[in-house]
């Protein structure tokens with residue numbers, strides 16, 4: 071059950087407030103049509119509401135002078151309650167980090183924390199008091215445009231990174247000069263939308279919800295996250311924003327969340343479209359009963375709550391409860407003491423500092439994934455040419471660009487020049503179109519070089535909210551360019567820009583045929599994109615990222631993810647697969663598995679050691695492995711620990727990530743990596759009930775989720 075927090079200051083304020091003033095605190099809107107992520111809303115009343123002391127918060131306002139003006143108007147009212155300014159600062163404020171999915175491939179929670187701290191530093195001087203981040207919706211479907219904002223397909227990794235984001239933003243001190251509040255989103259299961267279609271419904275068992283979806287939120291609550299956002303999707307027939315089971319029974323009662331829940335943009339209006347409410351009044355009723363404290367963008371609360379209180383359908387104490395949580399947050403942020411907190415007119419002074427760019431570069435270095443390499447990389451002294459639409463492209467930031475200016479992006483072209491590299495260049499194709507002239511110019515340039523670096527990909531707005539795709543291939547003009555260039559018999563390095571896993575089957579085949587020599591997945595790496603790419607090509611950066619979403623062999627395989635449940639009919643004999651779990655026209659496995667990624671080094675995994683092989687409820691096991699960098703360059707290796715339950719009271723996934731450790735290895739160096747296993751490592755939910763699954767387990771210590779290097783342990787109850 072959520073504990074009620076009462077600050078005397080807030081309680082006194084509450085006693086003085088009228089009902090309509092309290093309801094005003096439960097409304098968030100924008101001003102003069104500032105950024106909007108859904109249907110346009112009427113903002114003509116914003117200033118009047120502020121002056122009447124009947125508005126609680128503002129979203130997506132970018133101009134600090136306007137923010138200041140609105141804040142001064144708010145505190146110049148009877149109750150002097152400051153506004154709260156929220157914004158979507160998701161992977162960078164002005165200095166842009168890689169997209170979040172790319173950052174997750176770093177498997178580096180410390181670096182994610184350092185990066186979020188940098189973001190908080192810039193945002194806390196740019197009029198942002200709470201950021202609508204991190205987005206932790208588990209993402210198993212690359213058709214969904216919002217996978218770019220996520221931590222990928224695994225709940226354990228996402229949980230670890232969630233801690234990093236929140237620690238980085240809030241720094242354990244909401245009042246801090248350089249910190250901002252975090253709003254974790256979206257509660258819950260939004261990423262499981264049917265068909266990867268944004269805003270579509272979700273039907274999911276309780277066991278699935280508890281085992282794979284809730285841990286990041288639980289972790290966020292432990293880290294004292296300031297706010298949580300409910301989601302757009304319906305969950306088992308009831309839209310999340312009106313879903314009492316999700317928001318009240320699970321979030322408030324079971325997980326004990328006692329801070330602000332904000333709705334998503336106009337999602338209370340959408341209850342009518344979902345066909346669960348007949349009018350505004352009923353929409354407001356359902357949302358307040360589910361315990362949403364702030365309504366974002368639409369005005370059902372503003373227009374109907376007072377009437378609902380008067381008719382007795384909603385009690386004033388329910389309004390108090392929600393308003394208290396909003397005021398508590400303002401109090402915790404220190405806004406009553408300093409309403410101008412985080413609002414600076416000299417904000418550009420805090421942007422793009424050398425230290426901030428250095429962090430963005432480190433993050434980008436650890437987010438670029440090497441998928442294939444026949445030894446062509448790192449480049450030696452070959453004559454090289456750079457071709458394709460992304461060599462000079464500045465828009466490689468990805469959706470949710472915060473306050474970015476694309477002019478800040480270092481392109482590959484600029485990085486090559488800054489680093490005095492010799493190269494030839496041709497465009498070859500724009501992102502969506504090409505012509506004979508561009509193609510023949512590119513072919514002529516490529517012919518004169520021995521290695522061609524071919525940059526291809528999705529345009530940056532092809533992913534993000536409302537940008538789901540049914541096909542996951544490259545625009546056809548770029549496919550044509552790839553065909554023309556790879557027919558020349560040169561060594562070709564493909565660099566792919568994308569906000570999601572694309573289907574790369576054709577290019578993997580070309581790699582196997584020797585027509586492509588290496589594939590680098592560059593996502594959108596942000597401000598330092600070009601510097602990271604050039605450093606990676608020339609071996610200054612040794613890539614260390616590993617995939618956090620499985621890459622499908624074909625769209626028809628989706629959803630394809632590593633931790634699926636076992637089947638009663640797995641393939642056991644490759645020569646006889648009739649009546650087995652399979653496709654008859656393509657493999658069952660993904661093209662690239664979860665956890666996979668190459669580097670320029672070779673790391674040898676030794677034998678797994680166990681200090682004991684029997685686990686009891688009150689004991690623990692240490693499992694270790696020695697890994698050796700057998701190459702002559704330093705490297706970072708992620709050791710991944712998975713478990714596989716061999717039998718137990720419930721059927722569990724074929725593998726579950728339960729630990730990882732990113733280790734720096736000098737040339738020739740060996741390091742021992744250890745993990746602890748206890749009953750919590752092995753526990754699992756049966757429905758919403760956590761159970762100890764006694765039985766036999768395999769423990770894998772491996773470099774990706776498809777590798778076979780394991781030991782067995784037994785887990786049983788304590789014996790006396």
Ligand code: BGC
Pocket residue numbers: 107108129130158202255334335535
């Ligand atoms: C998105 C949220 C976002 C909000 C405010 C919505 O459309 O789903 O993630 O925080 O807009 O911009």
